[in-house]
Amino acid sequence: MKKEAQASHTKNYSEAYRWFVGAGFIIVFLIIFLAYNFFDALSDSQVKAKHQFLSKQVELAAKDVQSQFSITFDDLMFFVNTLDPAVHVEGAKELVALEGRTRRVFNNHRNIVDTLIINYADRTVSYHFDAKNNFIKTVHDDDSPFWENSRHIVFGNSVNSISIVAIIDLDRFINNRLGNYYLGLSSEKLLYANGKVLGISDYTTVENFTFESKLYSEIDNDIRQGFKGSYQGSIQIENQRKSIEALIHQYPFTLYPLTDSLSVIFVQDKAVITSGVFENYIYLLGILVVLLLIVILTLFRFIKNAQIANQTLTRNTEKISELFRQQNLLLQESRGFIYFQDGQRVMTEVSSEVQDVLGYDQHDFLQNYRNYFSQEDFESLDALIKSAIAAKKESISFEFNFQKSSGEWIRARVFERLVYDKAMNFAGIVGICTDIQDKYLAEQEQIKSNQRLTSIMQGLPDNILICDYAGEILDYYVQDQVLFTVPMSTIVGRKMAEVLPESVENLLHKGFETVISTGKLVTLEFETLMQSGKKIFEMRLFKLDDERLISLARNITGQKLWEKGLQEAMEAAEQANKAKTEFLANMSHEIRTPMNGLLGIISLMESTSLDEQQVKYLRVIKDSGNALTSIINDILDYSKIEAGMMSLDISKFDLKEEVLKIVDIFNGLVKEKDIHLRYSFEEFIPNYVQMDKLKLGQILFNLIGNAIKFTPNGGEIEISVTGEVFLERNVMLNFSIRDSGIGISDDKIEALKMPFVQADNSNTREYKGTGLGLAISEKLIMLMGGELEIESELGVGSTFSFNVFGTIWHDQFQLHADEVKLDYQEGELESFDWVNMANEHPMSILLVEDNETNLKFMRMLMNELGYDIEIAKNGLEGVLAVQDRDFDLIFMDIQMPKMNGLEATEQIRNMKGKSTIPIIGLSANAFHEDINNAISIGMNGYLTKPVQVMEIALTIKKHYELKTKSDIN
Template sequence: MNPQNYKIPKSETGFYSILVGLGIFVVVLITFLGTAFFQVLNDNQINSSKINLNKQVELSSKQIEKRFTAFYDDMFFFVNNLEPWTYEKGDNEVLAFEKRARRIFNNHRDLLDTITVFFPNQTVVFHFDNRNNFIKEYLESKKNLPFPAQNELHLNNFTTNVSISAKVNLERFFFDEMTNYYLGISGEKLIFCDGKLRGAHDQTLKGGFSIEETILNQMLIQVADGLKGDFRGNFSNKNEEKEFEALIHHYPFSLYPLKSKFSTVFVVDRNIITTGIFSTYFYLILALLILLALVILILFKSIKNSQLTNETLSKNANEISELFRRQALLLHETKGFIYFQDEMGKMTSVGGEVKAVLGYEKEDFRKNFKDYISKKDRSRIEKTISESISKKNGSISFELDFKTKSGKYKRTKIFERLEFDQKGNFIGNVGICTDIQEKYEREQEIVKSENRLRAVLNSLPDLIFIYDNEGRYLDYYVKDQSLLVAPLEGAIGKKLIDILPKDLGNQIQQVFNHTIKTGNMQTAEYEIDIPSGRRLFEARFFRLDNDKVMSIARDITGQKLWQRGLMEAKKAAEEANLAKSEFLANMSHEIRTPMNGLLGIIPLLEATTLDEKQKEYLQIIRDSGDSLLNIIRDILDYSKIESGEMTLYNSVFKLKAEIEKIFKIFSGLVNEKNIQFTSHFDASLPEYVELDKDKLRQILINIIGNAIKFTPSGGKIEVDITGEMVFEKHVILNFEVKDNGIGIPKDKIEMLAKPFVQLDSSSTREHQGTGLGLAISQKIIELMGGELLINSEFGVGSVFSFNIFGKVWNRSDNFLELVEEEDDNEDFIWKNMAQEYPLKILLAEDNSTNLLFMDMLMTQLGYNYDVARNGSDAVRMAKESDYDLVLMDIQMPVMNGLEATKIIRKSRGRKITIVGLSANAFQEDVDQAMETGMDSYLTKPLKINEITSVIRSCSSKNGIKKEVN
């Protein structure tokens, strides 16, 4: 047919006219629907924006109120947990207080500027400076605050008289909180407070924002009533010189205890919300119209080709359906290949992925796949498939081992879909083979691990049981059946309370229930009779998972017996140590009592007329007595250190003056040996320190004494003292004692600080001693927080250095209490001092030697005194006469000095001065004497200057002193 002679039939012309008319109608319909849809979308966009604004402004207000409430709660908790003595009790309390203050700053940094804490005697200010340093300042009173009393919260604890003032920065707080919400380029975030609007502008809250007056009035009413609201009206921003119709939403909130009413206000330009819709949907409608024209054109052409297309689709329909079915199966499983079989089990097709899984080519595997199945799986698989076909199962799955191209077996999982015709006859199947080798190996490893764990549990000597949450036995592992309370045959499924004896069952059930309730491990100990005898067990219950509980019970009978033996041994050791302490105390008393008479009478003899030979003999007696006292002191001190009973007794004293006193002690020996002794005090040393003065004195006497002892005549000793400030109020004192003495061999330095060790232990050694001095000094230094270092070279000299930790005091400190810095008692002329200091004195003493010494001393002092030979007589005589001073021995027959002091204090009060006399030199003895009411305590052997110092102190206390011309 010639195409030029071809004419369109009338039927086709009518069809085309209908198609064109239908196209015009569709265009008009789309235009109408697009316009209507735009209007709906525009309204929906505005409503969506309103909902979003409403949620955001509510979240913002609640978050601000929540954050401020959390801050106020923290401050309230802080003030109610402060004690007025925080800065008086010690450094630990101060550090804990300052840590709490810093933690509050860290939690509320965007809100809080300054915290001021007012203690009764101290005002402390905390704040951060411009460099983000945490600053602490001390003020004397509230008048010295560095900021005016505005934007502040005041919290008072009237019980403790402690208060806190916190200065807050609401502007920064509001700005930081509102930055968490995004309103778009046209949005404004404002704070409404007391009828005024302020908004975030250039990172600060500023004014210059206004809303229609009617809206502002309504908002003011709603905020006062605590109601949220939304409006639509004009809004202007004078900061950026713009005005627009806006959506306005606000949500009120309060900041307790502030009285102002607040509300968060979010504003969005309504026009910007809908501006994007116009352009977007204009182009969308235009695109739809163009698309419609293209569709009509394509449809016109497709009519001509519809018959050819239908024929092609018909031919390919079955193939497409098959492809979709294969795709669905491939999506069901991964890492595998697909295959097809007919009703005889012959493979008709296989996917090319078989090579990646098993290594075979497609054709090779299709023909020989049965040969590649492991022999142990063949019969099982054939039986499984046969049973599934007979039962008309839709699908089956199983696992088998395939032999790969490399000769190794690989674990695979098979999923097959069985196909049946309408009559129910099997017509073939399609399947997927998936590689599960890695999963299979992991499962096998888990099985092996479980078997190993089971073997370990079976080998443990403990009794292991597993229960459900109701206490029923699920499993158990028991190696030794003789440890069981009852046989476990038939116990699985029964509750433990049904198996155990009643009392034990109730106890264990309570522990079990507590384990279930808390989820934490619980322990129970129980004693019970078993076939092997009465035994003690410890059982621990804990959760295995949400459904199981495990218990492990162990026989601890032997352990308890061992612990009991250990406790008995410890008790015996403590008793032995107590006996040793009592022996040392008695030894001290027994030795010091005769030494009191021996050494006390020496100053009296020195006051008599003596020739040079007699003075020499007297000096020998004094030196021997002092050496014996030092040996006794060293033994007692080391005994206390060894038992861990040595305690530090800190006091405040003038550092340099006290050390110079120690230097004076050695002045005679230094001059005698012609030693060049120099000392240097660093300028950084504090004037007053707080530490144990007596312990420091003992350390320096030991170390300097050793230096003098081992430095030859004409030698040189240098003492250097420096200080290092720590934490403002503390100091590390560094001492260095350097000499050019005989020195110490390198291999002997480590032995030097060991007790009872002397480098020369021969009977002919030149320098005598117990070998305890350095050992005691090292222990005391460690107790005072320091370390002793020894550097020495044999034949050259030695350097002993140590450091100790102390507290610094200043004269400006309000509660600094100092004893008189220097007593002039050393230069005091004590003979016939009764004329200047007349006192009525009672001496309570039972030892004849001490009475003889005191009689000689009192005679030279010019006092007539009374004597009580026991505590009972002292009480009686104190009631009968008005004594100014009682010198009370501690250990006396009938009634000791402590009991006598208590009775005298009850009858005479504090008017009479009572001074304890004892040979016991332990600090606890001194403390006990002071607690009973004694005013002072002197340790035997007594020194004349100590007695005269007590008399002068008593005279000063009672206002008794005669003017002597």
């Protein structure tokens, strides 16, 4: 028996061995077969990956070339548009700046631009870098287009008649850009240009690549149609004398405004891609074969254990499958726990998550779970389950309140799976209980929110209609039923056009179309006639969601009446402001005109022989006249600011020089009062700035003048200027004027900024004035972007500080050789002797003036100057006088009968041979727009009445000098 058993065992073993060996050979064959196919798939994958890489790289390269060329084109276009025709004048600082800009163009676009040529009206200038990297400028007197045989782009500027020509080195540019892309070994970067394929190497292009004819024809056709493409085919490399099978990708691009047909072509030798894969794969295959043998030996040893494990696994499979099926049903919910009940609905098991959800341990919950929800909920749940069992339902779901171990009640949702046996007898329950407290609270809040929204909509004064896109009313909240033509109880389901007045239908239809097509809010306004009269309504239409619209209609009849009244009030205010402005202009003219004669006669009297008492009386009259003129100026300036008509006149000037000019004006008064005046400028304060020079001077004049006025004899005044630079060229200048004067009490500092207010408003006050200087200064400071601050202490002194915004100007101002400076320094005014100046400055002069007082003054003045002038008493007479005689200079009043001075100036400027006669305006109108208007019409200057004798004399002298200079040239 032992031998038979042994023989049987040996036989079984031999059979198993033969089966195992046979299976081994089959597995080895399959491994080799799969290895081959895997290698083939891996090779294809590598080739596809390389295709994707080349496609992306060639696209990036083409777009990079095109983008960089576009940037160069834009920079050159900006360069030519900002050129000044005059900057080519030798020695001009602008020429240095131009050459600097030209060098920056080369620095930014050296790889593209070989030579830059600027064509002016009278010459041609070219710039380039030579072989030693020297920046070379060449002036070409010959205007022949020497650049025509090279690739170039012409940029023109129709405004300034300048053009530039950029000679383009396309080979160097494209080679440089494509040099940034690495494709790997045995790869080539080619350029298709106008039907030729060029290789790229060391910033040169050569024709050393030949495509097979069919492949080239396909590539050429795609490029000419503007299509990118990927290909695979044979390429002949002439310098290597070999042919390769290659992957080819091309991406066409354009270089506007060049018309060349261009495309970037990237080539990769296919053999290189797969060779690396093959070498690595051989080693991998050998390792896999060794591992296979080890696995086979291991499997043979554990084959019997696997058989035993399979038997055990078979027995448990059915139970595990059922368990997984039940768990998959229950795990559809979250934040819960699983429980099991038997056929008598006794809780048999609960998962450990019950403690996380409710706070009870498993044993406590199994014993007492019925006590953790209300009796009412338990009865409802019991009835629901019994009903489901009776109906043989597979599952039920319900919500109820559950009490946690902390005593807190939460909302829970239960999903139960009812289990039946094969006879459909109830066998138990598998359930999952989930905490839905957050969701429940959110739903409750949503309900409350809807209720609040409904309350709000019902409380709004608007008539609210909710409708679909077809206009059918779905819901409404109406406060005023007067707009509707049908009872409110019948409007749901009707179209909006049916329940509103017939006159609204077309307007409503257009509004619906606009809202639906654009999604934007549309406001409609319409009128309708009712029993109580005409009413005006405003309706706003907008989308509520993708299916509904909402309209809000409101009676705006009262609002429209109010707006109409407001508009009428605004128009009345504008008319009043206009009348005020006209009144001030007329007042200025009426006061300044006699003041001109008064002060002019006084100036003439000062030059006559007078005794001491007469000089004293004359000085009082002159000071009173000047004071009255100053008061008029203050009133006009403040009225201008108050009306919002004051604007900034930006100019470039020497800041320190301007401040010192203002200080020098008070030099005599400072010496008279023995005031110690100091001034300082912070070290980095710029020399030249851009801002309104006149307004800055007016501010400093007022503040420094106040400081001197209120500082006693022997006192001190300190002026300091500091600043803060930001954003490179912007500066905030801070000015401080500190005095040791009488000081101001705290309760009067703010009041001082009000117009016509002084610290001492009594009739017996020591310091006189209009009280407008500080108010005007504060308004001007605010206009210039700053703020005025006042610090003061009675008996100690005051400090007035303000800041203004400006721009730093780095270039110094220069006067060209052909310009004449028209303003005089104070010393020049004092030294000029104007009596009988006609002997040295002979001029034929016409005076156009209608006021008899001014005529008398001007006659006497001109007589003192030595001139025999001709007089016209209105603009019409002045035009006729100019037609009959040649004059060297005309003094023209502005406001005159028959024809004013501006109209006369326009006619003279249109006369043949008379258009260049200098015309100086004389007017009592001191507004800046009056002056600017006169200059724009054609006047050469403008003197504001009252006119000083010295102003007339210097004006004649300057124009004599201009005439003399013109005659010499």
